[in-house]
Amino acid sequence: MSNGHDQSEGHAAARDAGHQHGHSHTSGANQRRIGIAALLTGGFMFAEAAGGIMTGSLALIADAAHMMIDAVSLGFAWWAFRVAGGEPTERRTFGNRRLPVLVAFANAIAILMITAFIVIEAAERFADPVTVLAGPMMVVAVLGLVVNIVAFLVLMGGQRESLNVRGALIHVAGDMLGSLGAITAAAVILWTGWMPIDPILSVFVALLILRAGLKLARESGHILLEGAPVGLEPRSIRDALMGTVEGIAAVRHVHVWALDENRPLVTLNVELAPGADGFATITAVKARLKSAFGVNHATVEVDPPGAMTEPAGLPRD
Template sequence: MAHTHDHSGHDHTRHDHRAGHVHGSTDKKRVLIAACLTGGFMIAEALGGLFTGSLALLADAGHMLADSIALGLAWYAFHLAGRPATGRLTYGFGRVKTLVAYTNGIAIFVIALWIVYEAWGRLQAPVPVLGGPMLVVAILGLVVNIGCFFVLHGGDRESLNMRGAILHVLGDLLGSAAAIVAALVILATGWTPIDPILSVLVSLLILYTAWSLMREAAHVLLEGVPPTLDRDLIARDLETTIPGVREVHHMHVWSLDGTSNMATLHACLGEGVDAYQAVSAVKKRLAREHGISHATVEPEFGQCTDTGGDHDHDHGHDAAPHHGHYH
């Protein structure tokens, strides 16, 4: 049975990216400003940590390094969004962000583990810490992070890119606050172990961020169903709302880059049903109600073309998407 390549349902492309057209340019600038501020102060904070002997400052600098990379990736994602696909890269460059994010997560893990190792050594043999200069650098870091937060705060709240960027900056705010607390304790009591203790707390924050980043990136790379979608519920929705669709099976739902959702499926139609109209209705329903921006639908009458026999009544037993069905 030949595939129906109808794209009349592709009004979802406009639906899916409408907000991006409105906010994309300003969001791209906001993220770039935040990345530059974070990356620039990260260097100053790292130098301050080396000068003062503060591991808390170095830990926060490590966190800011990770987040400046993440913000840079967010900016790059906006930059790549306008680039067209090619004959070799038919989906464009959307997954570059995911690949780099996974690698970035591994790098963050290494930084955090080094901080924990160094903190353990300093707890065993405390080193002098210059509380005054440490406090100045930490306060400056807090000011920079507050500035980044307000720069990003005016962006598109519906954009996953922007929401992720804001979460990274909030993490930096916590790191700067921890360094300020450590500096105040050292100035008030001279108790330097507070510096490595709070450094470990910041490292745990970094490890949590890295694990979340790697887990989300791996889920996308493994073409898992996006966490906001339920494949079986979507299949049942199509069966009950689209006239002429008796059954949906061999359905696969995945994300190209964590934001652009896609699907392939077989739609078993009743006798006499117009395949063009049915496929168009399925695509429109997927776009408008489920946020699936690209769908390939194979209409069937009678037997399933993949099995040559009775329909597989599960909504998707295949281990991977039918890559030959990409359109």
């Protein structure tokens, strides 16, 4: 009997080790891809900034500012992946697993700041038009588009479920849109001489970036604020347990949050039905949480029948 138990534990350990190895390999690939994108973005940023100043193009200057923030943000994202695999410590019992989410939130804030900068600068350009050298602007914008396409393709090969990879993709996609806007503005100025097209397209690009930035801020902020993952609301968990797990009289004090976008955590109390076995019930609850919701880390507290009656006037969790 003990031999079968030992073999079961061995198989479980092997599965866990395989899962950890796969996650480590994926994180390493994401880290390398973000590092390459950071080098490409940071390397071209200086050329685009110089080109924007020389040509007087707001579209190039805005895109260079975006690329500067992108290079810094991608660098932090690379660093976050590097330290996220650190072992838990006495002070950080989950290690640095949430650091990539924090960096993703910072990336979203950077995106919103860039959007505000572009809109303000565009308003100033409308009030005080600037002559733009469309020929050199076109050359710089085309080169920037090529660099951004390469960086985007590199990131597309990563794990897009990762908030950090998605944040990096948003940054580079914004740069691509900025380059396309600059190319369009340069073409219009070359053919018609109409200068207002430069700030107009800059605002258009800013609005496109804004939506993606708000979405990233909302999702990463929800995790940082210990919000329940989608589909893991307490009511859903109560319904799933009460309908399938024998020996449960009630489920209360359900708290659900996520360590990052892939690691949901659950704590809850169950009141045993008369005659139910506590250990068997805990095992069944954890198995149900894993099969129905993919929860691998749950803390289940068991109380005897009638022990979970709430004092009058106190709200339930």
